[in-house]
Amino acid sequence: MRRGVWHQCGDRSQKLVLEQLQLGNGVGVILSPRDLSFNNACDYAHAYRDLGAEVTIDLQFYNPQFHNRFIDSYPTNEYRISVSDLCQINDGQLQGLSESLTNINGSIGATALIAPALIYETGRQDLVGLNSRLFSIAKQVGNDLGIPTYASVLLGRSATVSESSINSLLSSATALNCDGWYFGFEFNQNRIPNNYDDLLRFGRSLLTLASTGKPVLHSYSGPLSIFSMGFGATGTAIGHSQNLWQFTRGRWEIVLSGQGGGGDAPPRYFSQNLWGTFVYPDELFQLPDNLRQRLLTPTPFSNSLNAISPFTWSRWDANKHLIYIIGNVINQQAQDVDPRLCANFALEILTGAIQLGDEIQNSGLRLKDDTCCYQSDWKQALIDGLAQYNSDYDYLSLLM
Amino acid sequence: MPFIVPIDEARSMFPQFIFLSPLTPSEQKAAFHVRDTNGTDLCLKIIAPNYDIDRLQREILALQSLSHPNIVRLIEYTFSSRPEIQRHYVIEEFIEGQDLRDDIVPGQPWDLNEATPFFISLFDGLNALNMKQLVHRDLKPNNIRVKPDNSPVIIDFGLARHLSLSDLTTTRAGAAIGTPAYFAPEQFQGNKHDIDHRTDLYAVGTILFEVLVGHHPFHSVINSYSDLQDAVCNSSEYLRDSIFVTLPVSWQLIISKLLEKERVRRPLNASQVVTILQRIGG
Numbered sequence: 084m085r086r087g088v089w090h091q092c093g094d095r096s097q098k099l100v101l102e103q104l105q106l107g108n109g110v111g112v113i114l115s116p117r118d119l120s121f122n123n124a125c126d127y128a129h130a131y132r133d134l135g136a137e138v139t140i141d142l143q144f145y146n147p148q149f150h151n152r153f154i155d156s157y158p159t160n161e162y163r164i165s166v167s168d169l170c171q172i173n174d175g176q177l178q179g180l181s182e183s184l185t186n187i188n189g190s191i192g193a194t195a196l197i198a199p200a201l202i203y204e205t206g207r208q209d210l211v212g213l214n215s216r217l218f219s220i221a222k223q224v225g226n227d228l229g230i231p232t233y234a235s236v237l238l239g240r241s242a243t244v245s246e247s248s249i250n251s252l253l254s255s256a257t258a259l260n261c262d263g264w265y266f267g268f269e270f271n272q273n274r275i276p277n278n279y280d281d282l283l284r285f286g287r288s289l290l291t292l293a294s295t296g297k298p299v300l301h302s303y304s305g306p307l308s309i310f311s312m313g314f315g316a317t318g319t320a321i322g323h324s325q326n327l328w329q330f331t332r333g334r335w336e337i338v339l340s341g342q343g344g345g346g347d348a349p350p351r352y353f354s355q356n357l358w359g360t361f362v363y364p365d366e367l368f369q370l371p372d373n374l375r376q377r378l379l380t381p382t383p384f385s386n387s388l389n390a391i392s393p394f395t396w397s398r399w400d401a402n403k404h405l406i407y408i409i410g411n412v413i414n415q416q417a418q419d420v421d422p423r424l425c426a427n428f429a430l431e432i433l434t435g436a437i438q439l440g441d442e443i444q445n446s447g448l449r450l451k452d453d454t455c456c457y458q459s460d461w462k463q464a465l466i467d468g469l470a471q472y473n474s475d476y477d478y479l480s481l482l483m
Numbered sequence: 484m485p486f487i488v489p490i491d492e493a494r495s496m497f498p499q500f501i502f503l504s505p506l507t508p509s510e511q512k513a514a515f516h517v518r519d520t521n522g523t524d525l526c527l528k529i530i531a532p533n534y535d536i537d538r539l540q541r542e543i544l545a546l547q548s549l550s551h552p553n554i555v556r557l558i559e560y561t562f563s564s565r566p567e568i569q570r571h572y573v574i575e576e577f578i579e580g581q582d583l584r585d586d587i588v589p590g591q592p593w594d595l596n597e598a599t600p601f602f603i604s605l606f607d608g609l610n611a612l613n614m615k616q617l618v619h620r621d622l623k624p625n626n627i628r629v630k631p632d633n634s635p636v637i638i639d640f641g642l643a644r645h646l647s648l649s650d651l652t653t654t655r656a657g658a659a660i661g662t663p664a665y666f667a668p669e670q671f672q673g674n675k676h677d678i679d680h681r682t683d684l685y686a687v688g689t690i691l692f693e694v695l696v697g698h699h700p701f702h703s704v705i706n707s708y709s710d711l712q713d714a715v716c717n718s719s720e721y722l723r724d725s726i727f728v729t730l731p732v733s734w735q736l737i738i739s740k741l742l743e744k745e746r747v748r749r750p751l752n753a754s755q756v757v758t759i760l761q762r763i764g765g
Contacts, residue, residue: 250748254745258746291748474740477732477736478736478740481733481737482755482758482759
């Protein structure tokens with residue numbers, strides 16, 4: 084697994100990803116069957132690989148009964164059934180799943196196989212058993228195709244609320260003989276996680292998986308990527324849409340209109356220096372020039388952003404700008420293999436963001452995307468994580 | 484109660500061997516140091532009549548699949564039926580030397596230079612078990628022989644479990660079998676689903692502590708099952724042991740990781756420990 088930013092598809096961003104890879108942004112792509120037919124997935128996969136990216140596909144069994152016209156075009160469709168039916172599936176039927184996985188991963192030329200799995204939930208030993216069986220099938224396919232197999236470890240909210248539940252499930256999950264981890268952690272927040280305790284549990288879960296010595300891909304990360312890298316992630320998957328910024332199962336059900344969506348909200352500016360915070364056009368316009376200059380981070384997609392009239396900026400340019408900035412920063416952060424150094428890198432950015440946010444607020448402007456609501460929690464969780472999990476970091480350094 | 488077969492009775496049952504000495508018997512097996520007609524020293528184990536034959540066959544299966552210098556080698560398994568007696572018996576290579584128990588002297592910790600190659604080999608043997616998905620479940624100083632060249636050999640696979648096969652014990656018993664002094668927390672409190680390779684790592688972590696510190700990590704409560712259970716499952720007092728804290732930090736770290744309460748917080752496998760020990764050395 085290559086270190087750095089991976090592009091998480093799933094919200095009509097295939098062309099955007101292609102463009103970012105052409106600019107050298109990103110080391111891998113995770114295809115999604117949610118918004119891309121099987122045939123088109125094969126075409127895009129080849130295009131991405133031609134640009135030097137690793138390519139894999141997340142078949143998304145988190146909500147195994149979910150169907151739409153795209154997902155139904157995949158050979159695994161007949162296994163998209165209820166959890167209870169999946170739990171009763173026999174070994175003969177699983178053989179069919181094996182053939183489907185071979186077909187899909189072989190056709191897209193996957194460089195790694197993400198094992199299908201259901202969300203781990205507290206008290207559901209049946210799901211642990213089912214995930215283990217699904218993994219065994221996937222691992223055999225991965226071996227046959229000669230590619231690494233990543234075990235999907237998606238921790239549901241019933242588990243992520245307590246450290247003991249997390250440890251118990253991770254103890255079971257890490258018994259799987261995989262080549263890496265595809266990790267997700269269900270938070271309780273709408274857009275960006277900001278609960279200190281949740282963040283610390285999330286960080287420790289990541290660090291624990293990293294301590295197995297196997298690479299960890301944080302599957303739905305977004306701006307939280309800088310935090311994830313500080314807790315030992317090898318790669319983080321990002322997407323332009325907030326649906327892809329954290330693992331929240333309900334959002335898979337959102338119907339894609341094919342025409343964009345999101346109402347008529349103006350495009351917003353993602354600022355590297357205010358990490359995680361969006362600035363609306365009218366806010367940009369109101370800022371004193373010196374603060375506006377510090378807030379702006381130029382990218383190939385921000386050229387049309389006119390400080391005199393920022394309303395001319397297109398929404399897709401705003402999306403591309405966001406991905407470009409996150410990718411650029413994470414790829415810089417990923418240059419350091421030592422997670423402690425990655426954590427310090429994140430702390431530097433967050434400290435600067437908090438300071439700039441304070442200055443903006445002192446100028447009399449309160450940003451709608453409340454700056455203070457998460458950066459300080461992220462920062463504190465990183466500081467405390469470095470101190471409390473010192474031995475985990477030490478152990479990781481022994482493995483490097 | 485050990486299963487004892489008088490040596491003269493054993494001689495009459497197996498006239499093809501020269502009986503050199505009886506070895507420590509267990510509840511399930513009487514054991515003898517014997518020599519065959521070619522002059523090769525062997526270990527003959529006579530299985531108690533009440534021993535679970537399914538379990539025995541699992542043990543045989545486990546040993547037959549292994550070939551590693553740090554794991555005892557199975558030579559023959561035979562079922563002998565005569566008019567008045569039916570016996571299962573096993574012949575293994577005879578490991579010269581003594582039990583590791585004899586080399587652990589209270590208050591006399593090993594030197595790191597001595598311990599490092601020994602434990603690298605021991606973890607290497609454990610890794611061979613893991614590669615075959617075998618869990619020994621009863622690793623303790625009495626089940627590790629020390630050869631004259633100071634290399635370890637893991638013996639007695641009577642409680643070994645193949646993780647891909649169903650367990651022969653009930654759920655709770657599936658966890659709580661073995662020797663409590665070397666139990667991992669999941670053996671005291673869990674069920675058989677919680678037993679895996681990392682359970683063996685915990686046991687060897689306990690042995691590593693004992694060897695380098697000169698006493699068991701929970702030596703003050705070792706004679707009380709309930710107190711031991713409580714300590715193993717909840718206490719990290721051993722981290723403050725006056726001798727333990729004098730070990731190099733990296734050794735303290737690896738031992739404390741091996742003795743973590745949660746499996747997920749222990750090293751992933753023995754191979755990882757071998758790599759680390761090779762790196763930190765003595």
